[in-house]
Amino acid sequence: MPDEGLNIRQIQSAIDRQGGGWVAAENNITRLTDEQRARLLGAVPDPSEGTLEEIAARAASQKAMISAAALDSAGAPASFDWRNSGGRNYTTSVKNQGGCGSCVAFGCSAVIETTFKVQRGNPAMAIDFSEAHLFFCHGRAAGRNCGNGWLPDPALAACRDVGIVDEACYPYVGSDQNCSNRCADWQNRLTRIRAITNPNGNPAAMKTWLSTRGSLTGCFTVYNDFFAYRSGVYRHTSGALAGGHCVEIIGYDDAQQCWICKNSWGAAWGDQGFFRIAYGECGIDTWHVRGVDGILETGWLANGRVLGLWSNDSDRNAYAYLENIGWRRIAYDNDNIFVNMLTQLAAARLGNRQVGAFQDNGVIKQVYVW
Numbered sequence: 001m002p003d004e005g006l007n008i009r010q011i012q013s014a015i016d017r018q019g020g021g022w023v024a025a026e027n028n029i030t031r032l033t034d035e036q037r038a039r040l041l042g043a044v045p046d047p048s049e050g051t052l053e054e055i056a057a058r059a060a061s062q063k064a065m066i067s068a069a070a071l072d073s074a075g076a077p078a079s080f081d082w083r084n085s086g087g088r089n090y091t092t093s094v095k096n097q098g099g100c101g102s103c104v105a106f107g108c109s110a111v112i113e114t115t116f117k118v119q120r121g122n123p124a125m126a127i128d129f130s131e132a133h134l135f136f137c138h139g140r141a142a143g144r145n146c147g148n149g150w151l152p153d154p155a156l157a158a159c160r161d162v163g164i165v166d167e168a169c170y171p172y173v174g175s176d177q178n179c180s181n182r183c184a185d186w187q188n189r190l191t192r193i194r195a196i197t198n199p200n201g202n203p204a205a206m207k208t209w210l211s212t213r214g215s216l217t218g219c220f221t222v223y224n225d226f227f228a229y230r231s232g233v234y235r236h237t238s239g240a241l242a243g244g245h246c247v248e249i250i251g252y253d254d255a256q257q258c259w260i261c262k263n264s265w266g267a268a269w270g271d272q273g274f275f276r277i278a279y280g281e282c283g284i285d286t287w288h289v290r291g292v293d294g295i296l297e298t299g300w301l302a303n304g305r306v307l308g309l310w311s312n313d314s315d316r317n318a319y320a321y322l323e324n325i326g327w328r329r330i331a332y333d334n335d336n337i338f339v340n341m342l343t344q345l346a347a348a349r350l351g352n353r354q355v356g357a358f359q360d361n362g363v364i365k366q367v368y369v370w
Contacts, residue, residue: 006030006239011225014238022232022276027269029227034242037227040265042101042149043219043244043288052244056221059283066203066280071254073204080211081251081260082114083274088123090114091215091250094273095131096266098174100146103246105135106264107217108155108290110248112164112193115214115292121326128167129191130182137170137179138162146176152217152246152288156196159292163190192361194294201286203279207252209291216249217290218261220282229270233258234277246288250274259284296361301325303356306349309342320345320364322357329363344369 011024029037045052082090092113097106109129117125135150138158144150158164169183183189199205199216206216224239233256251260258276261284267273277284304323311318316332330341341364348355348369358366 005032006224006228008228011228011238014225018235018237020232020235020237022234023230024225024228025230027228027230029265029269034224036099037224038243039099039101039146040097040103040227041222041243041245042097042103042146043151043246044101044149045244046151046153052221052241055244055283055287056241059221059280059286062201062283062286063280066201066285067257067278070203070207070252070279070285071257073207075204076207076211079251079253079255080207081253082118082210082215083250085123090117090123091248091262092117092128094262094267095172095264096174097131097172097264100135100174100176101149102131102135102139102146102174103264104150104152104155104217104219105131105139107219107246107248108152108159109134109164110262110264111215111217111290112159112191112292112295114248114250115193116191116295118214119295119326120324122324130165130167130170130172132167132172132177133165133170133179133182133186134158136177137182138164140179146174149244152219152290153196156193156217156290156292159191159193160196161192163192165189165191191298192296193292194296194362195292197291197293198289199291200289203285206249206285206289210249210251213293214291215262217246217288218249218259218284219244219246219288220277220284221245221287222282226282229275231271232276234275235281244287249284249289252279294362298360298362299358301328301357301359303354305352305354306345309346309349311342318342320349322355328357328359331363331365341367 008026109131165186222242222245223236248262308321316338318330319327344367356368357364
């Protein structure tokens with residue numbers, strides 16, 4: 001018999017019977033076939049992790065422990081959401097991966113974008129990285145494609161070791177593409193991350209990172225009922241295992257006992273493209289939770305003022321806080337360069353004068369003052 005999509009009435013009935021606490025609704029994804037829905041996923045276990053079924057079984061066995069640990073964690077605020085941090089939204093727009101198992105590229109790119117805005121302290125910063133470059137260049141080099149997916153560790157390692165270009169350099173299309181489609185000057189448009197953090201399986205560390213540093217990737221096992229999510233806090237209640245998926249975790253809420261996430265299935269799905277999932281549910285907090293520990297920036301910084309200077313007793317170790325930019329290390333190539341650069345920046349700070357600066361991977365290499 002032909003696959004006629006998911007039965008929303010049956011899904012909602014199962015939610016109600018089990019007190020699931022979320023609402024299902026028909027959408028453009030629930031009307032797809034099982035095969036088409038599977039192409040919306042793309043987090044595929046590394047052989048060392050076992051099968052997806054084994055990952056799902058481990059997640060189920062750890063669910064109560066992780067949920068309790070999330071509620072017992074101290075030090076972080078009781079709730080946090082990068083869409084509203086001090087009244088400002090640091091997330092980027094919801095995108096749509098289409099019929100391609102490239103969710104890892106979307107989850108990782110979103111984390112880099114949010115982290116960059118947080119690093120700059122500028123939620124209005126116009127930034128859009130290329131999921132196509134990440135998936136169809138870096139991923140393709142590792143043998144990945146729309147049909148066999150990927151994982152955050154190698155994706156973020158590629159962003160650290162090589163970098164990722166902007167969306168305009170290589171626009172995304174939801175089908176397999178060639179890396180040659182990127183722009184001719186792509187090597188001059190790379191942005192690299194400094195390092196990768198791994199709070200996997202540690203809800204307290206996840207909450208601290210989320211509330212202070214940026215967002216996180218999170219992978220989880222998807223069951224058929226999740227495709228019908230509309231609102232509330234998702235808990236698996238019915239349906240077969242469909243595959244693995246990777247998203248951006250942007251916050252949490254202890255009152256609702258959940259993580260807040262941005263998906264990559266378009267704004268028409270879920271709660272305007274976002275969803276809430278219970279602590280410990282489906283491995284969301286125990287499978288490839290990763291953060292980006294800083295963005296390495298190269299290029300000229302907009303004219304502004306030096307708002308602060310910092311140093312310690314280490315040789316050639318000083319930082320300047322630039323208006324609308326944040327802390328940047330001062331060039332440390334040799335004593336003359338270091339002293340000259342620090343002197344100019346200190347004079348600009350004392351005189352409240354504007355400066356322009358060229359940074360190379362986050363280090364100030366040139367300064368002009370007026």
